[in-house]
Amino acid sequence: xxxxxxxxxxxxxxxxxxxxxxxxxxxxxxxxxxxxxxxxxxxxxxxxxxxxxxxxxxx
Ligand SMILES: [Zn+2]
Numbered sequence: 843x844x845x846x847x848x849x850x851x852x853x854x855x856x857x858x859x860x861x862x863x864x865x866x867x868x869x870x871x872x873x874x875x876x877x878x879x880x881x882x883x884x885x886x887x888x889x890x891x892x893x894x895x896x897x898x899x900x901x
Contacts, residue, residue: 867880868880868881869881872885872887872888872890873890873893874888874890874893875887875888875890884897
């Protein structure tokens with residue numbers, strides 16, 4: 843089996859890890875009820891997505 847000849851340097855290791863970072867959840871106000879909701883998700887407060895009701899919400 844192939845085995846690495848050299849230990850990965852701190853620089854190369856950190857360069858690899860530069861792409862693995864936590865992202866802040868993007869929250870935007872719902873155009874329907876102005877409650878904060880994640881982008882590209884049905885609003886859990888009013889059940890609206892793209893100007894129509896996509897989900898029944900118990901009010
Ligand atoms: Zn809403």
